[in-house]
Amino acid sequence: MRILAFGPNGSGKGTQGTIIRDRYGLDHIESGEIFRHHIKAGTELGMKAKTYIDAGNLVPDELTIPMVAEALAKSNERGWILDGFPRSKAQAEALQETLREMKIDVDYIFEIELDREEAKKRIMGRRICSINNNHPNHIAFETIHPVEKDGELVCRVCGGSLSMREDDQDQDAINQRHDIYYDEDKGTMAAVIYYRENCDARNIRVDGDRGISDIAENILSEIEEGEAIKLRLKFG
Ligand code: AP5
Numbered sequence: 001m002r003i004l005a006f007g008p009n010g011s012g013k014g015t016q017g018t019i020i021r022d023r024y025g026l027d028h029i030e031s032g033e034i035f036r037h038h039i040k041a042g043t044e045l046g047m048k049a050k051t052y053i054d055a056g057n058l059v060p061d062e063l064t065i066p067m068v069a070e071a072l073a074k075s076n077e078r079g080w081i082l083d084g085f086p087r088s089k090a091q092a093e094a095l096q097e098t099l100r101e102m103k104i105d106v107d108y109i110f111e112i113e114l115d116r117e118e119a120k121k122r123i124m125g126r127r128i129c130s131i132n133n134n135h136p137n138h139i140a141f142e143t144i145h146p147v148e149k150d151g152e153l154v155c156r157v158c159g160g161s162l163s164m165r166e167d168d169q170d171q172d173a174i175n176q177r178h179d180i181y182y183d184e185d186k187g188t189m190a191a192v193i194y195y196r197e198n199c200d201a202r203n204i205r206v207d208g209d210r211g212i213s214d215i216a217e218n219i220l221s222e223i224e225e226g227e228a229i230k231l232r233l234k235f236g
Contacts, residue, residue: 001024001078001107001223001227002079002080002104002106002107002108003026003080003081003106003107003108003223004081004082004110004201005017005081005082005084005112006112006188007112008119008181009174010114010120010121010123010126011112011113011119011208012122012215013083014033014083015212016219017030017081018134020223024078024223025076027071028081028083029075030083031064031067031087032083033084035053036165054166055176056170056176056180057180058087061088061090061091064091068082068095069098072099072102079107086188087180087181087187087188087191088186088188089186089190089194090186092191092194092195096198105201106199107226108201108204108223108226109196109203109204110205110206111205113207119178120171121140123174124169124174125139125141126138127139127146127153128162129155129160129161131155131160132155132157132158132160135158135160137155137157144156144212202222202223204218204222
């Protein structure tokens with residue numbers, strides 16, 4: 001199963017991607033996370049990418065596209081969720097070309113719709129667990145609020161220490177990330193439109209202004225329905 005995840009920065013793509021990954025045993029390929037790994041490791045790619053990420057800009061295609069193509073080539077046979085790529089029409093076209101060469105298709109595209117002010121609030125209040133960065137923690141939402149231990153906020157799931165992403169506290173950089181997302185000519189919405197018009201994958205559009213489990217239930221039930229249709233077409 002191959003899935004593309006879309007949604008404005010902070011809308012919950014990563015959160016939902018993790019739930020879907022665990023349900024189907026897929027790889028969760030997150031372009032932003034691969035960059036952060038390179039930055040932490042001090043690689044040349046990481047050093048080049050950091051300047052763009054700090055300013056909220058896209059890392060140039062000549063660095064990003066080969067990096068994602070490599071991750072796809074290494075992914076497991078069950079399939080993947082690609083989160084954070086493509087982020088422009090040019091990346092969407094490059095991805096289609098890569099998938100054509102690999103002789104694989106995208107099965108599902110999910111798109112989380114969320115107002116940008118709400119998405120900004122989610123970015124700024126996000127806290128990252130040092131033990132597992134997929135543990136949801138947010139200082140503004142009661143259901144996923146970190147817990148207090150020895151006078152400090154720690155991960156509500158495992159008690160790990162929490163940190164903030166550098167690019168999450170700069171409002172100008174966040175606005176720039178959202179300007180790129182909502183740009184229907186060249187930005188990420190252009191990639192979304194490209195996929196709506198050029199791909200046979202089932203398109204799942206969900207209202208992101210709900211709780212995490214409601215959204216997950218919505219996406220998972222659409223995938224189940226899609227899988228049932230595929231089985232009926234295969235076996236009659
Ligand atoms: P990236 O790491 O992809 O960051 P982002 O797109 O800005 O946003 P996220 O993916 O972190 O947000 P999300 O939608 O996953 O939300 P989350 O689930 O964490 O990219 C970083 C940078 O790398 C980019 O700016 C760019 O520079 C570069 N880059 C990456 N890909 C690139 C590409 N293809 N080309 C060029 N450059 C690229 O949720 C957010 C918070 O809300 C969390 O705290 C979560 O717990 C909480 N939350 C989630 N869902 C809910 C809910 N329903 N209700 C309440 N809280 C919720």
